[in-house]
Amino acid sequence: MKVPQLDLDAQYQTIKDELEAAILDVVRRHSYILGPAVEKFENEIARYLGVKHAVGVSSGSDALLLSLMALKVGEGDEAITTPFTFFATAGCIARLKAKPVFADIRPDTYNIDVEAIKKAITKRTRAIIPVDLYGQVADMEDIAALADKHGLAVIEDACQAIGARRNGRMAGTFSILGCFSFYPSKNLGACGEGGLVTTDDDGMMRIIRALRAHGMTASYHHEWVGLNARMHGIQGAVLSVKLKYLDRWAKGRREIAAKYERLIREAGLNEFIALPAVLKGNEHIYHQYVVRARRRDELLAHMQKAGAGGAIYYPEPLHLQPCFKYLGYKKGDLPVTERACKEVLALPIYAELTDEQQRYVVDTIKDFYGK
Numbered sequence: 001m002k003v004p005q006l007d008l009d010a011q012y013q014t015i016k017d018e019l020e021a022a023i024l025d026v027v028r029r030h031s032y033i034l035g036p037a038v039e040k041f042e043n044e045i046a047r048y049l050g051v052k053h054a055v056g057v058s059s060g061s062d063a064l065l066l067s068l069m070a071l072k073v074g075e076g077d078e079a080i081t082t083p084f085t086f087f088a089t090a091g092c093i094a095r096l097k098a099k100p101v102f103a104d105i106r107p108d109t110y111n112i113d114v115e116a117i118k119k120a121i122t123k124r125t126r127a128i129i130p131v132d133l134y135g136q137v138a139d140m141e142d143i144a145a146l147a148d149k150h151g152l153a154v155i156e157d158a159c160q161a162i163g164a165r166r167n168g169r170m171a172g173t174f175s176i177l178g179c180f181s182f183y184p185s186k187n188l189g190a191c192g193e194g195g196l197v198t199t200d201d202d203g204m205m206r207i208i209r210a211l212r213a214h215g216m217t218a219s220y221h222h223e224w225v226g227l228n229a230r231m232h233g234i235q236g237a238v239l240s241v242k243l244k245y246l247d248r249w250a251k252g253r254r255e256i257a258a259k260y261e262r263l264i265r266e267a268g269l270n271e272f273i274a275l276p277a278v279l280k281g282n283e284h285i286y287h288q289y290v291v292r293a294r295r296r297d298e299l300l301a302h303m304q305k306a307g308a309g310g311a312i313y314y315p316e317p318l319h320l321q322p323c324f325k326y327l328g329y330k331k332g333d334l335p336v337t338e339r340a341c342k343e344v345l346a347l348p349i350y351a352e353l354t355d356e357q358q359r360y361v362v363d364t365i366k367d368f369y370g371k
C-alpha cells in the first residue's frame with residue numbers, strides 16, 4: 001500500500017476529458033494571457049464567493065503583493081501578520097520595504113491571535129494580514145473591529161481557504177481585499193501558477209486591474225508602476241472546469257476529516273494525537289488535516305518509510321527565518337508558534353483518498369505508538 005500525501009493524478013483522472021478540451025480550446029484561440037477564459041472565470045468565481053469583483057492574477061504571492069501596493073503600503077510602514085504561514089504572506093511586506101510585525105497564534109486553530117495583534121499595533125501600523133490557515137477562517141470579525149478602531153486596512157490571505165465559510169460568509173470576503181492562490185496543490189488548483197484578488201470596492205478593483213498589467217489604465221498610459229502579474233488563459237479555463245467540482249471535493253475532504261477523527265479515537269490514539277479544532281460558526285475545508293503529535297519527527301519518519309504520507313506545515317516560524325534576522329526576533333519571542341512548528345503533522349487528505357488508504361495511514365500511526 002502507498003498513500004501519497006497529495007495525489008494530483010487521482011483528481012485529474014476524474015475530469016481528464018473536460019480539462020483537456022478546455023485547455024486545447026484556449027490554445028486554438030491563442031488567447032494565452034487574460035482574454036475570454038480568464039474573464040469567464042473571474043465572473044464565475046465572483047458569483048461563487050458573493051463578491052462584486054474578482055481579478056485573476058499570476059499567483060497568490062502576487063495577489064498579496066498587489067493588494068499591499070494598492071493600499072500604498074511601503075517604506076516606514078508596518079504590517080502585522082502571523083509567523084505561522086507560508087512565506088509569501090510576510091514576504092510581500094518586506095518586498096515593499098515595509099516592516100513585517102509578527103503576532104503569535106492561537107494554540108487551537110493556529111490562526112493569528114487577536115489579543116497579540118492588539119499588542120503589536122504601533123503608530124506606524126498600516127495593515128493587518130490574517131491567514132485562514134489550513135482552510136479555517138481566522139477571527140475575521142474581531143480583526144475587522146480592531147482594524148476599524150485603529151484605522152487600519154485588512155488583507156485576508158485566504159490562499160488555503162477557498163470555499164470555507166464563517167458564520168455563513170465565504171473566506172476571502174471579510175475585508176477590503178481578499179487573496180487566493182491556485183497553486184496546483186491548493187483545493188482549487190491550476191495547471192501552473194495562478195491567483196486572485198477579490199474586493200467589493202470599485203476603486204480598489206480599478207487599481208488592482210491596472211497594477212497587474214504595469215499600472216496601465218489606457219493603451220500604453222501608465223498611472224502607476226505595476227507588475228506583470230496577469231492570469232494565463234489556460235489557467236482561467238482549467239479553473240472554470242474545476243470550480244464546478246470544488247464544493248463536492250470539499251464535502252469529500254470533510255467526510256475524510258470526520259473519519260480520521262473516528263479512526264484515531266477508535267485506535268485509542270488520543271493521548272498521542274491531538275485532533276484539529278474547528279470553532280463554532282466555522283466550516284473548515286481541510287486544505288490540510290493537521291494534528292499535533294507526540295514525538296512528531298520520529299512519527300513522520302515512520303510514516304514516510306511506510307509510504308503513508310505525512311508532511312509538516314510549517315517546520316520553521318517566519319520570525320526566525322534567516323532573511324528576517326534584521327527584524328531582531330529571538331527564539332522564545334512567539335512561543336505558541338514555535339511549539340506548533342515542533343508538533344504539527346499533516347495527514348493525507350483529498351477527495352479521492354480511499355477507505356483502505358485512510359485505514360493504512362491510521363494503522364501506520366497505531367503501529368508507531370505500539371498500540
Ligand SMILES: *Cc1c(COP(=O)(O)O)cnc(C)c1O
Nearest residue numbers: 059060061086088159160181183
Ligand atoms: C499558497 C499560499 C500563498 C502563495 O500562493 P502562490 O500561488 O504559491 O504564490 C500565500 N499564502 C498562503 C497562506 C498560501 O498557502
